[in-house]
Amino acid sequence: MRICQFLLSRGDGGLEKHVRELSHSLLEAGHDVFIIADPLFIKTLPQSLQQHATPISASMSRHNPILWMRLLKILQQLNIDIVHAQASKASYVLGLLRRFVNAKTVGTLHNIKHDVSSYNKLDHIITVSKQLSTYVQHQHVSVVYNGIHSHTVSAINLSEQFNLPSHLPTFCAVGRLVSAKGFLDLLDAIDGLPLNLLIIGEGPERVKLEQRVMSLSNNTMCRLLGHRQNVPELMAGADGILISSHREGFSYVFSEALLQHKPILATDVPVANEVLAQELIVPIGKAPLFRERLIALLNDRERWLTLMEPAFLLAKNELTIEAMLNGTNAVYDQLKNKNG
Numbered sequence: 001m002r003i004c005q006f007l008l009s010r011g012d013g014g015l016e017k018h019v020r021e022l023s024h025s026l027l028e029a030g031h032d033v034f035i036i037a038d039p040l041f042i043k044t045l046p047q048s049l050q051q052h053a054t055p056i057s058a059s060m061s062r063h064n065p066i067l068w069m070r071l072l073k074i075l076q077q078l079n080i081d082i083v084h085a086q087a088s089k090a091s092y093v094l095g096l097l098r099r100f101v102n103a104k105t106v107g108t109l110h111n112i113k114h115d116v117s118s119y120n121k122l123d124h125i126i127t128v129s130k131q132l133s134t135y136v137q138h139q140h141v142s143v144v145y146n147g148i149h150s151h152t153v154s155a156i157n158l159s160e161q162f163n164l165p166s167h168l169p170t171f172c173a174v175g176r177l178v179s180a181k182g183f184l185d186l187l188d189a190i191d192g193l194p195l196n197l198l199i200i201g202e203g204p205e206r207v208k209l210e211q212r213v214m215s216l217s218n219n220t221m222c223r224l225l226g227h228r229q230n231v232p233e234l235m236a237g238a239d240g241i242l243i244s245s246h247r248e249g250f251s252y253v254f255s256e257a258l259l260q261h262k263p264i265l266a267t268d269v270p271v272a273n274e275v276l277a278q279e280l281i282v283p284i285g286k287a288p289l290f291r292e293r294l295i296a297l298l299n300d301r302e303r304w305l306t307l308m309e310p311a312f313l314l315a316k317n318e319l320t321i322e323a324m325l326n327g328t329n330a331v332y333d334q335l336k337n338k339n340g
Contacts, residue, residue, distance in 0.1 A: 001332060002080040004103075006071070007037040008058040008089040013176075014252050015110055016041055018128075018146050019086050023049055025325045034078050036071065054078075062092050072097050082106060082332050088116065095121030104335035108144075109136060111249030123338075124331055128250040129270035142331050145271060146250045147324030150259050150316075155236035158198065162223050169298065170196040172238040174231055174253040175245070177203030177224075182244035182267060184212060188287035189244070189294065192217040197242070200234060202227040236260055240304075242294075245269045246284050258315035263304045265294055275314055277307040 005023050009015055019037075027033045027048060035042065035049060038058035042050060054074050060067040071093060075083060084106040085091040091107030095118040098105055105122040109132050116135055119125050124140045127133040133141050159166040175181040183199055187209070190197055199209065199222065206224065213222045228234060231253075235241060241257040243266035248254075254272055257264050266272035267284045280297075282290045297304040317323065 001082060001336060002032045002034070002078070003332065004034040004036060004075070004078060004080045004083045005086060006083055006090045006094060007035070007041060007086045008056070008062070008093065009087065010038050010040055010058045012041075012044065014146070014250065015087055016044065017252065018110075018250075020045060020049075021147070021149075021321060022324065022328060025321055026328070029325060029329070034080060036074055058089075062089050068093060068097060072100055075101050075103065081336055084108065085122070086110070088118070091122065092118040095119065098122065104332075104338070106331060106335065109133075111247070123335055126328070126331060130274050131270040132249065140334075142327065144324060144327035144331070145319055146252065146255070147319055147321040148252060148255050148259065150320050151232075153232045153236045153260070156230070156233045158234065158237040159196070162196075162198065162225075164196040164221055164223070168194055168196050168221070169239040170198065170237070171240050171242050172198050172200060172235050173242045173244065174200045174235070176201050177205040177209060179205060180246050182246050182285065183209055185285055185287045185290070186242060186244035187212045187216065187222065189290040190216075190220055190222075190242075192220055193291070193295065193298075194219045195221075195298070197222040198225055198234065198238070199223070200225045200228050200231055232256055232260070235262065238262065240264065243267060243269070243272060244290065248272075255315060255319045258308075258311055258319060261308070261312050263297070263301070263308050264311075265290070265297060275311045277310070279307055280304075 003026055005019055007019050023033050035053040036056050039055040042053045056070055080103050083103045085094040086108050087110050094105055098121050106124045107119045107122045108126040110128055112135055119136055120138050125136050125138045126142050126144050128146050130143050133143050158170045240263040245267055248269040265280055268281050273281050282293050
């Protein structure tokens with residue numbers, strides 16, 4: 001099939017990672033893959049994808065007719081079978097042009113930030129979690145979890161590298177230093193507990209977090225590591241992963257932790273709340289409850305791992321690149337074989 005991935009983003013986070021990996025997997029599966037995206041994103045693609053990529057400025061407003069006309073012209077020239085819009089802005093613009101596009105249309109909902117009614121104009125909607133699928137009213141909705149490569153990584157000795165007490169358990173928390181990640185809640189929850197915490201990421205809340213770290217009790221150690229390229233290796237050296245987010249679309253950190261067979265304690269956000277045992281899910285923003293649950297799990301770590309076993313199995317079957325490709329291909333095949 002001739003498939004076009006359409007993205008209107010200038011970032012470099014989970015959304016962009018998903019589009020890169022999905023596009024590469026589709027290409028390897030034998031499809032003709034085209035990409036319409038901002039020049040900054042196109043530069044991050046391998047040459048095999050860049051040669052079939054067409055630039056379009058993501059800085060233009062979704063309400064700009066120049067953007068609409070530019071996209072329509074590109075799509076008409078490509079003569080494709082499927083055009084797949086990634087995230088809300090691209091789906092909104094594609095929905096406006098649906099009647100003029102001679103291709104089946106798909107939109108993937110990655111998170112809830114805007115009104116999602118524009119997705120209803122498309123032929124099919126993919127959501128990256130079951131919870132997100134409840135926000136859309138459409139006859140054709142599929143849940144396809146984002147996949148990651150299943151690979152073996154070399155664990156880093158965290159206590160040695162970051163001068164941490166080696167007799168204490170070490171946990172990782174990963175994400176941008178923004179309020180939505182709930183890291184201040186997490187620090188409140190662990191304050192006074194005999195453990196090490198590494199927070200991996202950078203962002204505008206760094207100063208607040210630094211101040212809170214300085215006020216932690218002496219038996220609780222925390223390091224703010226900033227942005228790191230070796231997150232999987234750091235996670236591999238940890239005793240567990242803590243997720244304190246107030247909201248999530250799809251967490252690659254969660255998937256990586258599961259594929260590494262790491263115990264997890266998380267707030268009530270997707271995809272954790274669809275996969276983990278209820279004992280491993282804590283209400284959002286409730287630091288005392290998070291603390292209470294973490295203490296109980298630390299006191300019986302064997303039971304913690306037992307509670308994780310069903311999630312480890314699910315990750316092996318549903319959170320890989322192969323599973324994501326199969327799920328997406330199934331949607332494309334359904335649309336291609338549909339009359340009209």
